[in-house]
Amino acid sequence: MKKLLAIEFAKLKKLNALRVILLVYIGLSPLVVYALYSFFDTFMGPMLKIAGIGEWNPFAFPDVWAFVTYSSSFFNVLMGVIVVIVMTNEYNYKTLKQNVIDGMSLKQVILGKFFVVFFLSTIVTLYTFIMGLVYGLLNSESADVWNGISNIPVYYLQTLCYFSFAFFFATLVKRTALSIIFFILSFIVETIIGGILAISKLEMIYAFFPLNSFSKLTPFPILKEMVKAAQERSGNVPFMLDNWVNILVCIFYMVLFFLISLWVIKRRDL
Amino acid sequence: MSKVLTTQHLRKEYKDTVALEDLSISVEEGQIFGLLGPNGSGKTTTLGILLGVIKPKQGTFSWFGNGQKDENRKNIGALLETPNFYPYLNAVDNLKIVAKIKDVPNSEEAIERVLRRVNLWERKMSKFKTFSLGMKQRLALASSMLADPDVLVLDEPTNGLDPQGIAEMRSLIMDIAKEGKTIIIASHLLDEIEKMCTHVAIMKYGELLQVGTLEEIMTQDRMLMIQADDLAKVKEVINSTDYISIIDEPVGELLIAVDEKYTNADINKVFADKGIYLSGLKTHRKNLESTFLEIVK
Numbered sequence: 001m002k003k004l005l006a007i008e009f010a011k012l013k014k015l016n017a018l019r020v021i022l023l024v025y026i027g028l029s030p031l032v033v034y035a036l037y038s039f040f041d042t043f044m045g046p047m048l049k050i051a052g053i054g055e056w057n058p059f060a061f062p063d064v065w066a067f068v069t070y071s072s073s074f075f076n077v078l079m080g081v082i083v084v085i086v087m088t089n090e091y092n093y094k095t096l097k098q099n100v101i102d103g104m105s106l107k108q109v110i111l112g113k114f115f116v117v118f119f120l121s122t123i124v125t126l127y128t129f130i131m132g133l134v135y136g137l138l139n140s141e142s143a144d145v146w147n148g149i150s151n152i153p154v155y156y157l158q159t160l161c162y163f164s165f166a167f168f169f170a171t172l173v174k175r176t177a178l179s180i181i182f183f184i185l186s187f188i189v190e191t192i193i194g195g196i197l198a199i200s201k202l203e204m205i206y207a208f209f210p211l212n213s214f215s216k217l218t219p220f221p222i223l224k225e226m227v228k229a230a231q232e233r234s235g236n237v238p239f240m241l242d243n244w245v246n247i248l249v250c251i252f253y254m255v256l257f258f259l260i261s262l263w264v265i266k267r268r269d270l
Numbered sequence: 271m272s273k274v275l276t277t278q279h280l281r282k283e284y285k286d287t288v289a290l291e292d293l294s295i296s297v298e299e300g301q302i303f304g305l306l307g308p309n310g311s312g313k314t315t316t317l318g319i320l321l322g323v324i325k326p327k328q329g330t331f332s333w334f335g336n337g338q339k340d341e342n343r344k345n346i347g348a349l350l351e352t353p354n355f356y357p358y359l360n361a362v363d364n365l366k367i368v369a370k371i372k373d374v375p376n377s378e379e380a381i382e383r384v385l386r387r388v389n390l391w392e393r394k395m396s397k398f399k400t401f402s403l404g405m406k407q408r409l410a411l412a413s414s415m416l417a418d419p420d421v422l423v424l425d426e427p428t429n430g431l432d433p434q435g436i437a438e439m440r441s442l443i444m445d446i447a448k449e450g451k452t453i454i455i456a457s458h459l460l461d462e463i464e465k466m467c468t469h470v471a472i473m474k475y476g477e478l479l480q481v482g483t484l485e486e487i488m489t490q491d492r493m494l495m496i497q498a499d500d501l502a503k504v505k506e507v508i509n510s511t512d513y514i515s516i517i518d519e520p521v522g523e524l525l526i527a528v529d530e531k532y533t534n535a536d537i538n539k540v541f542a543d544k545g546i547y548l549s550g551l552k553t554h555r556k557n558l559e560s561t562f563l564e565i566v567k
């Protein structure tokens with residue numbers, strides 16, 4: 001494991017695309033989180049009062065954890081692009097083939113990339129945790145840091161899921177540009193299918209779709225309260241999976257994407 | 271001598287094309303084994319299977335009597351088709367990755383040793399993408415020698431090189447061969463193969479046509495260069511016999527292969543009996559190229 005980590009780190013440390021995207025992420029994500037906060041503070045605050053939900057400060061503990069993880073989740077697509085680049089580079093440069101010629105097994109190749117996914121997820125989650133902590137400490141009267149912290153491990157799972165999905169596309173398509181296009185298109189396609197299913201009153205099926213399941217791991221922070229308020233008014237409740245069921249569905253997809261990737265790589269010539 | 275490689279009934283097909291058909295060969299320790307064949311003969315497919323990057327449809331192979339284990343490849347230095355490295359990394363960083371994969375002890379020393387040997391030490395900190403093709407090939411050779419393997423597998427190592435690059439590469443390979451390492455080399459450059467190889471396998475359309483020592487391969491038939499006023503009639507006569515065959519047709523003459531038991535006088539008589547008088551008949555010194563052309567014709 002240590003050896004695989006060292007090999008993958010040696011490949012990544014001078015990869016410019018990784019440096020640029022990470023810098024963009026590090027610089028941009030706190031700004032985006034803050035911009036979203038300003039938006040909710042200005043426009044959503046009065047609406048929530050009207051809806052009877054009451055006061056909501058997304059930058060104070062414990063709500064800050066739900067808010068930063070929700071806001072940061074938009075960057076998962078950007079970070080997924082890194083995963084695509086890292087994997088497709090191996091095909092473009094034919095280094096995956098060379099690594100195998102030099103003595104790596106296909107399992108080690110996949111495991112190495114899983115470590116990259118794991119590493120990126122850890123960085124992104126740590127950064128999100130720090131962001132939440134800083135915003136929370138600056139905006140809370142009490143330092144109730146641990147309340148709502150469970151959003152962080154769930155966000156970690158979400159990043160792993162999105163990145164494994166990106167990895168799956170890269171393995172399947174092999175070309176960088178095409179993989180990125182398909183990866184981004186898949187979000188649009190799934191949303192359209194979700195819309196069609198909703199119109200056809202088949203939301204229950206859509207709840208089990210991979211990207212929808214992943215996004216529901218970090219839902220809009222006061223979604224449940226809003227749904228409850230809507231239910232009281234109209235009696236219509238959109239179908240939502242129980243949190244734990246959704247987590248299991250996501251883990252299932254994550255494992256599935258890695259297993260299919262391994263199967264694809266093992267099956268075809270390099 | 272122990273067997274380094276054995277293959278049994280290897281077969282590979284791509285859709286409707288059979289790329290490799292029933293290949294069974296063995297390579298022993300210390301041999302310099304040349305794999306010859308025209309384009310599409312299955313040389314690269316064979317090496318790809320042996321190096322674990324192409325899956326055979328049928329058949330088995332074994333390195334060092336140890337089956338097809340991934341670990342075997344750590345004791346094989348290989349250059350397959352093109353030199354494959356990370357273009358944004360320099361020569362040293364690229365070799366560090368190879369050293370880690372191959373578990374090379376004292377990797378810093380090993381990297382310096384191989385880079386000096388291929389004359390790339392001065393460019394050790396240059397990125398791979400800035401290298402010329404010749405330098406890329408040399409780096410690939412350095413990489414293949416990094417773990418001081420018992421076997422080198424080289425697929426067209428002089429591909430795309432200029433004459434000076436070819437000479438440098440040939441000299442490097444010859445030096446490595448002198449160390450007693452087993453080398454399996456696929457190349458179009460028959461002159462190079464003839465100079466280097468102890469054993470040769472000749473392939474065409476995925477089939478193994480001949481395999482043996484260089485001497486065995488080259489002493490099968492005699493070759494004659496013949497001249498006549500009417501070469502069309504000469505060809506007719508040749509086509510009517512089963513012990514003479516045309517190898518090549520340079521302008522105004524024919525290179526023919528004849529069964530060992532026939533003398534030059536016998537051959538001259540064959541044509542004279544048919545009313546054709548040869549204006550020239552001389553024994554052609556066989557080389558690997560003419561032998562190769564004879565076998566794959």
